[in-house]
Amino acid sequence: MAFHSFLRTFVIMKGKIIIAGIGPGSKEDITPAVLEAVQRADVIVGYKYYFQFIEPYVKEGCDCIDTGMKKERERAEQAFELAEQGKTVVVISSGDAGIYGMAPLVYEMAKERASDVEISVLPGISAFQKAASLLGVPIGHDMCIISLSDLMTPWEVIERRIKAAASGDFVTAIYNPKSHGRYWQLYRLQELFLKERSSDTPVGYVRQAGREEQEVKVTTLAQFDPEDVDMFTVILIGNSQSYITDGKIITPRGYYREQQEDSNKVGQNIMIESFRTITRELKKDYPLDHHWALLHAIHTTADFEMEDILYTDKGAVETLYNKVKDGTLKTIVTDVTMVTSGIRKGALQRLGMEAKCYLADPRVAEMAAAEEITRTQAGIRLAVEEHPDALFAFGNAPTALMELCELIRKGKAHPVGIIAAPVGFVHVRESKHMVKPFKEIPKIIVEGRKGGSNLAATLCNAILTFDDAAQLKPGRDL
Numbered sequence: 001m002a003f004h005s006f007l008r009t010f011v012i013m014k015g016k017i018i019i020a021g022i023g024p025g026s027k028e029d030i031t032p033a034v035l036e037a038v039q040r041a042d043v044i045v046g047y048k049y050y051f052q053f054i055e056p057y058v059k060e061g062c063d064c065i066d067t068g069m070k071k072e073r074e075r076a077e078q079a080f081e082l083a084e085q086g087k088t089v090v091v092i093s094s095g096d097a098g099i100y101g102m103a104p105l106v107y108e109m110a111k112e113r114a115s116d117v118e119i120s121v122l123p124g125i126s127a128f129q130k131a132a133s134l135l136g137v138p139i140g141h142d143m144c145i146i147s148l149s150d151l152m153t154p155w156e157v158i159e160r161r162i163k164a165a166a167s168g169d170f171v172t173a174i175y176n177p178k179s180h181g182r183y184w185q186l187y188r189l190q191e192l193f194l195k196e197r198s199s200d201t202p203v204g205y206v207r208q209a210g211r212e213e214q215e216v217k218v219t220t221l222a223q224f225d226p227e228d229v230d231m232f233t234v235i236l237i238g239n240s241q242s243y244i245t246d247g248k249i250i251t252p253r254g255y256y257r258e259q260q261e262d263s264n265k266v267g268q269n270i271m272i273e274s275f276r277t278i279t280r281e282l283k284k285d286y287p288l289d290h291h292w293a294l295l296h297a298i299h300t301t302a303d304f305e306m307e308d309i310l311y312t313d314k315g316a317v318e319t320l321y322n323k324v325k326d327g328t329l330k331t332i333v334t335d336v337t338m339v340t341s342g343i344r345k346g347a348l349q350r351l352g353m354e355a356k357c358y359l360a361d362p363r364v365a366e367m368a369a370a371e372e373i374t375r376t377q378a379g380i381r382l383a384v385e386e387h388p389d390a391l392f393a394f395g396n397a398p399t400a401l402m403e404l405c406e407l408i409r410k411g412k413a414h415p416v417g418i419i420a421a422p423v424g425f426v427h428v429r430e431s432k433h434m435v436k437p438f439k440e441i442p443k444i445i446v447e448g449r450k451g452g453s454n455l456a457a458t459l460c461n462a463i464l465t466f467d468d469a470a471q472l473k474p475g476r477d478l
Contacts, residue, residue, distance in 0.1 A: 015083035021124020135204035136248030268475030289317035342457025346477030395456030423451035
């Protein structure tokens with residue numbers, strides 16, 4: 001009898017620690033399991049700021065031990081000391097306790113103490129999940145989470161992870177983006193992402209998600225302002241398929257892929273038949289790479305005058321395609337965003353390339369005003385500073401093309417190729433004449449006044465798909 005009494009006492013004295021995620025802050029986002037644990041707890045341990053969210057559910061007589069920031073280890077030690085006295089201790093974390101929360105520390109401390117205290121984790125709704133629900137559906141596909149706090153992780157490691165997330169095309173959630181002492185890291189992240197992602201990649205950020213002070217904003221990678229966030233903000237960066245509609249970010253999962261692929265086959269068949277029709281109506285035969293560019297130009301414009309005004313250097317299309325294949329050509333710089341929009345995203349992704357336009361860069365307006373030049377000129381100056389050896393494609397602004405010519409003559413730009421198709425009446429012809437003397441640079445030129453963003457884009461697409469030219473099979477990546 002005495003033995004059984006002792007055993008019962010031993011079982012009762014063996015306490016437990018429940019690590020609970022209380023969600024981002026609103027009552028509606030606390031799970032029933034966490035509420036039940038809080039209501040049954042003998043002791044609750046946590047950062048004092050978070051007690052306001054669970055106070056209505058704490059039972060009478062429950063001890064609440066609150067601590068300030070950066071007291072995580074002390075919190076965990078208190079939890080073990082109390083649990084080892086036979087108490088049920090709930091350790092609270094905001095969001096999910098396993099995501100930058102207390103759960104890893106408690107488990108590591110259990111091993112350090114060789115403690116036999118029972119430990120369990122109750123998941124909570126994380127800040128990135130709450131933020132995502134407010135932004136639309138930005139995390140509909142593969143994603144990762146990165147904290148910019150370098151208190152316990154060296155910045156070199158964080159930067160490697162940023163680069164991997166950006167190049168891997170992951171939807172990326174950013175925690176701890178900024179603090180009083182951490183002011184530059186978010187700028188660096190933006191810089192690294194812009195090297196791998198389109199400038200119009202959707203970015204959403206939520207401050208105080210789920211709380212009264214909640215703020216929700218949607219923008220693009222280029223227009224995102226790191227000064228607009230603080231330590232209470234979660235940022236979500238979309239992938240290459242993400243888009244903005246009605247102020248919401250959508251990242252497709254792929255349920256419509258099969259339907260779209262069938263649609264693409266129909267579209268490709270129409271394009272193939274169109275190219276065959278154009279070929280039959282051309283006045284003469286041309287070398288394959290010029291023929292391929294010409295077919296794209298006529299197909300886009302339905303203008304057979306292209307046969308007379310489309311100029312290509314000998315082997316220009318093939319030469320530029322080979323530079324894409326061997327990795328020499330990684331970036332296409334355009335004068336206006338409409339050219340960038342017309343370059344096939346599927347081709348860029350397939351070939352590991354990016355297309356960039358600098359018009360949305362906040363530095364452009366400042367430079368244009370200070371130097372008294374056009375915004376497209378300023379955009380080309382910035383582009384040359386960062387991508388002097390890109391393929392430059394012009395579909396709108398002759399001043400931008402003239403600016404590039406001047407930078408080449410000064411030795412500041414070394415473009416791998418030039419597509420010159422600005423359109424209009426002022427300086428348009430002259431800008432195209434200015435390009436021709438650069439014999440060493442492969443060029444494609446729409447001579448005279450004609451041109452346009454659609455032409456510049458389709459000529460880029462001709463280069464990216466040149467390996468389909470011999471079979472006369474256009475329409476890849478539609």
